[in-house]
Amino acid sequence: QSPLTQPASVSGSPGQSITISCIATSSDLGHYNYFSWCQHHPGKAPKLLIYDDTKRPSGVSVRFSASYSGSTASLTISGLQSEDEADYYCSSFTDANVWVFGGGTKLTVL
Amino acid sequence: QVQLVESGGGVVQPGASHSLSCAASGFAFAYTAMHWVRQAPGKGLEWVAVISSDGYNTYYADSVKGRFIISRDNSNNIVFLQMNSLRVEDTAVYLCAKGTSHYYYGLDVWGQGTTVTVSS
Numbered sequence: 715q716s717p718l719t720q721p722a723s724v725s726g727s728p729g730q731s732i733t734i735s736c737i738a739t740s741s742d743l744g745h746y747n748y749f750s751w752c753q754h755h756p757g758k759a760p761k762l763l764i765y766d767d768t769k770r771p772s773g774v775s776v777r778f779s780a781s782y783s784g785s786t787a788s789l790t791i792s793g794l795q796s797e798d799e800a801d802y803y804c805s806s807f808t809d810a811n812v813w814v815f816g817g818g819t820k821l822t823v824l
Numbered sequence: 825q826v827q828l829v830e831s832g833g834g835v836v837q838p839g840a841s842h843s844l845s846c847a848a849s850g851f852a853f854a855y856t857a858m859h860w861v862r863q864a865p866g867k868g869l870e871w872v873a874v875i876s877s878d879g880y881n882t883y884y885a886d887s888v889k890g891r892f893i894i895s896r897d898n899s900n901n902i903v904f905l906q907m908n909s910l911r912v913e914d915t916a917v918y919l920c921a922k923g924t925s926h927y928y929y930g931l932d933v934w935g936q937g938t939t940v941t942v943s944s
Contacts, residue, residue: 750929760919
């Protein structure tokens, strides 16, 4: 079980906003730093959406935003579109010099 | 355009060894850390290993430490994953990923993966 806990699924209607949380639980890996978020359509290559907690790579829609507070990172998708239906993963660099992924969240656009 | 193309997947027996390759292009490979990530059937992404740009530093997930070895050939822009003592639970799609310009930020471009099935 990942030390980064995400909800298994979230859903929303087109045009709405949703938020996915990523909660860091204590582990032997120490602190969690530099949270990232990626989008993964099954069978395709994952796509980076957010790095360094809140930064968006060039080319990523402004509809994707993120925040970090305490031990919780969050990804918000505004103006939901059908193509946003995918799996979303948070990840973080740890004090143990390894990265970890959250368990993933399946987004369904109703 | 960044491209990462994994190869070497197949069916292997438990306890056997197997090697994967990832051919990279479109970026300064010799100055970039490289990662391997995997996704078991029906499961989420799992980070596996990272190698620094010069190849001198490597780190592994506990689940593969002591069994897997990541290496690279900066002359030919290839990263490898040598998998030893394979277990059924190592069955997964293995994806290589390019590190970001800032090492600690992690991974920014992934390949589509190659499938390894460990089965007798």
